[in-house]
Amino acid sequence: MKRLEGKAAVVTGGGGLVGGAFCRALAEHGANVLVNDIDAASAEQVAASIDAADGTASSLAGSVGSFADGERIVDACVERYGRIDCLVNCAGRAVAQPLVETTEADLMVALSSHVIGHFACARRAAQHMNRQGGGSIVNVVSRAMAGWRGHSAYGAAKGAILSATINWALELASAGIRVNAISPAARRYEAGEAFSMRMPWRPDPGRTVAEMRAQTPPPESVAPLAVYLASDASDWVSGQVIFLGGDSLALVRHPMEDRFAFRSEGWDVESIEQHFRHAFETAVEWPSMSAGPYRWFDGINP
């Protein structure tokens, strides 16, 4: 019996690079898949490729950008397949602008396609899953939430999704609904182009983000994690953010306080200054996905 036999899944952004790979892998493992994308042609193409491989899928065009959209998409899965066991929130538009050039419209694109889209579909899926007695919600975040220069609207949207993931996991556990997030690394390869599964995203200050991206593995390599999180094999896994890129699988640390220091009388400016120089000096980290050494000990310079 296949791992996801009898289950129904929605993948938003399912016409895209990573979303398409998720759809095909979920269907290959037996799930009935509703492929949503704002781009009708790409959603249809992915659903057709699944049909051609003897899987079960159908497409639904439309945006995830409002609560009404989320209801329409998730309800369509329940109407077509009788239930929803897994929601994979993969839709989203990449927005690449430095802060001073970010327009309100750029920010709204990032927030509506990623944050509102995740909330809208998860909210409706959780209502159905609650009645069904459980399910799995899989969000998609990015290493940009840890700092990617020139991508703050995108990174902030992904940071919001990380926080939502943790909060939803806590809220929904009593209903048997698990919530996790995948932080993928994948890029499109042309036919015949060679790729390596060796993941170049490990801390390496000598490498630029562009160099790292050039060696990023193909989207199919990330899909097994979505299948695992949709399946009953991960029934004990919730509230986790998991990175997968090529040969590297990792848990993303929860954003919690670290390196506590205590001062019974409280902290004044002088004691904070001293503590930064003498204790935090060895703890501060370079805030970026390329994880270089901290460079600002002597101040930041224009």
Ligand SMILES: NC(=O)c1ccc[n+]([C@@H]2O[C@H](COP(=O)([O-])OP(=O)(O)OC[C@H]3O[C@@H](n4cnc5c(N)ncnc54)[C@H](O)[C@@H]3O)[C@@H](O)[C@H]2O)c1
């Ligand atoms: N490719 C990577 O390495 C990588 C890394 C980190 C995170 N991600 C995330 O993975 C997800 C997929 O990325 P991708 O690389 O496959 O990009 P992609 O552009 O190929 O796929 C995104 C899909 O979402 C669709 N979409 C955009 N806005 C939408 C909306 N409002 N409603 C419905 N669909 C919408 C697009 O049409 C597209 O098909 C995104 O959330 C992205 O942020 C990707």
